[in-house]
Amino acid sequence: MSPGLIATLAKMVVVLGFLLTVVPVMVWVERRGSAMMQDRPGPNRLGPFGLFQGLADAIKFFFKEDVTPSAVDRPMFLAAPVLALLPALTTFAVIPFGPDLVFHGRTIHLIVADADAGVLLFLALASLGVYGLVMAGYGSNNKFSLLGSIRASAQMVSYELALTLAVVAAIIPAGSFRLDDVVAYQRAHLWSFLPQILGFLVFLIASFAETNRLPFDLAEAESELIAGFHTEYSAMRFATFFMAEYISMTSLSALGVTLYFGGWSLPGVNLPAGWIGALLGFGILIAKIAFCLAVYVWVRWTFPRFRYDQLMRLGWKVLLPLAILNLLVVAALTIAGWL
Amino acid sequence: METAVFALFALLAVASAVVVVAHRNPVYATMSLVLTLFSVAVLFVLLGAPFIAALQILIYAGAILVLFLFVIMLLNIQREEAHHSGQAVQRWSAILGAAVFCGMLGMLLWRTHAAADRPLTGPLVSLKGLASELFTDYLLPFEIVGLLLLVAVVAASVVAKRPDAAPEAAVPSGAEPSEITTGAVTRETP
Numbered sequence: 134m135s136p137g138l139i140a141t142l143a144k145m146v147v148v149l150g151f152l153l154t155v156v157p158v159m160v161w162v163e164r165r166g167s168a169m170m171q172d173r174p175g176p177n178r179l180g181p182f183g184l185f186q187g188l189a190d191a192i193k194f195f196f197k198e199d200v201t202p203s204a205v206d207r208p209m210f211l212a213a214p215v216l217a218l219l220p221a222l223t224t225f226a227v228i229p230f231g232p233d234l235v236f237h238g239r240t241i242h243l244i245v246a247d248a249d250a251g252v253l254l255f256l257a258l259a260s261l262g263v264y265g266l267v268m269a270g271y272g273s274n275n276k277f278s279l280l281g282s283i284r285a286s287a288q289m290v291s292y293e294l295a296l297t298l299a300v301v302a303a304i305i306p307a308g309s310f311r312l313d314d315v316v317a318y319q320r321a322h323l324w325s326f327l328p329q330i331l332g333f334l335v336f337l338i339a340s341f342a343e344t345n346r347l348p349f350d351l352a353e354a355e356s357e358l359i360a361g362f363h364t365e366y367s368a369m370r371f372a373t374f375f376m377a378e379y380i381s382m383t384s385l386s387a388l389g390v391t392l393y394f395g396g397w398s399l400p401g402v403n404l405p406a407g408w409i410g411a412l413l414g415f416g417i418l419i420a421k422i423a424f425c426l427a428v429y430v431w432v433r434w435t436f437p438r439f440r441y442d443q444l445m446r447l448g449w450k451v452l453l454p455l456a457i458l459n460l461l462v463v464a465a466l467t468i469a470g471w472l
Numbered sequence: 473m474e475t476a477v478f479a480l481f482a483l484l485a486v487a488s489a490v491v492v493v494a495h496r497n498p499v500y501a502t503m504s505l506v507l508t509l510f511s512v513a514v515l516f517v518l519l520g521a522p523f524i525a526a527l528q529i530l531i532y533a534g535a536i537l538v539l540f541l542f543v544i545m546l547l548n549i550q551r552e553e554a555h556h557s558g559q560a561v562q563r564w565s566a567i568l569g570a571a572v573f574c575g576m577l578g579m580l581l582w583r584t585h586a587a588a589d590r591p592l593t594g595p596l597v598s599l600k601g602l603a604s605e606l607f608t609d610y611l612l613p614f615e616i617v618g619l620l621l622l623v624a625v626v627a628a629s630v631v632a633k634r635p636d637a638a639p640e641a642a643v644p645s646g647a648e649p650s651e652i653t654t655g656a657v658t659r660e661t662p
Binding site: 209249254256260261263268270271279282287293310 | 499
């Protein structure tokens with residue numbers, strides 16, 4: 134194996150390890166966070182502060198009976214959870230997670246896929262996530278599931294537009310689709326969320342819709358659709374959808390902090406070279422992502438669910454025009470040389 | 473290793489394309505089309521054009537086919553009945569399409585067999601090259617395509633707007649088709 138391949142494999146292990154660790158931690162944060170906001174203790178028995186609850190949940194999911202209803206469309210039903218998880222796991226590949234590392238005389242970029250079209254690859258892979266939901270709904274042969282997946286497909290296509298336009302505006306000043314360059318630009322200037330507060334708000338709202346989180350969780354909507362697209366799923370297959378949701382939240386947060394909050398860098402701080410700098414960079418990125426994930430939890434337990442027509446109206450009549458406006462303003466400012 | 477990846481995804485692209493045409497269930501056909509587009513995108517990456525690959529997935533697999541699936545599930549299209557296929561029009565258009573495809577393929581092979589292994593990574597497929605070509609040499613066609621798409625959007629919203637709906641039942645003007653139709657599916661789904 135060539136050293137380049139080994140380096141890539143090592144980076145993949147780091148990223149996958151991080152993403153898979155996020156899930157049990159987030160389950161704990163979500164349950165304790167909701168309990169705190171609802172003035173009840175929440176899971177506090179297992180380990181310090183109930184920290185091992187996520188582990189217990191995982192074990193429970195593994196050992197529960199995995200029911201496949203007899204009327205389902207088997208290939209679709211079985212493939213859907215995997216298809217939901219795969220895009221969530223792969224999108225992080227284009228996020229830079231630290232400064233360059235010099236190792237045995239080789240410079241290693243701390244990014245798994247250092248492609249020219251970085252951001253576009255992220256958006257492309259993320260846009261495939263909807264198929265898992267759609268196939269789950271169709272394959273389940275259940276009206277609640279089907280309704281959930283129809284909602285999911287319309288919602289995700291609608292909010293993808295606003296999200297993509299916000300992302301495009303965010304990378305215009307840097308002049309590159311490569312997220313490394315976006316981070317470098319923000320280190321040289323200032324964090325993009327200040328000049329682009331409008332674009333950041335559009336990005337934030339659209340990312341709630343893209344991940345099917347609460348103000349926009351119309352695809353699940355447990356009070357109307359039982360559990361929406363995953364009504365018929367149980368045990369580990371259900372948990373796979375669960376993981377997909379948390380991991381896509383993590384990846385989208387990573388994109389958000391990279392575009393608007395300087396990624397792995399801090400303003401005015403030059404990280405030391407070598408391992409310490411790389412670890413510090415990764416740590417800074419994780420801290421920023423953790424903050425975003427806390428916002429996800431906070432929002433989920435604060436706002437009621439939108440009605441479907443309100444969701445569509447917000448997406449098409451508010452967010453999309455705002456995103457276009459933001460794009461025009463940013464483009465004009467960039468041409469004028471102010472950004 | 474590149475050859476292995478190429479072989480795998482080339483095979484996958486062809487096989488799933490056959491499934492698109494052959495499968496009787498439209499949802500399966502659409503999902504196979506997604507697989508085809510994804511495999512072709514992987515081939516673009518192998519050719520050194522990740523930008524084209526990203527666009528291919530983003531636009532076709534990520535947006536257009538989601539709408540296909542949406543419509544198929546909304547209209548609840550069942551498997552194709554036997555007597556629907558095999559009509560004369562279909563047969564003749566299939567033959568015509570196949571002839572055009574073979575002709576194009578023949579042209580392509582005939583023209584490129586001298587320089588078959590020229591890589592795709594020219595300035596044309598890079599991000600900057602493509603953008604500057606589009607906005608300089610091909611500006612007029614580019615603008616015309618934009619206008620065409622605008623016309624299509626206007627037409628779609630005109631068609632989607634039901635003229636006879638009562639004021640309180642009327643959907644907001646210019647609304648997305650999905651907004652109107654999702655109300656309908658709640659009544660129609662068995």
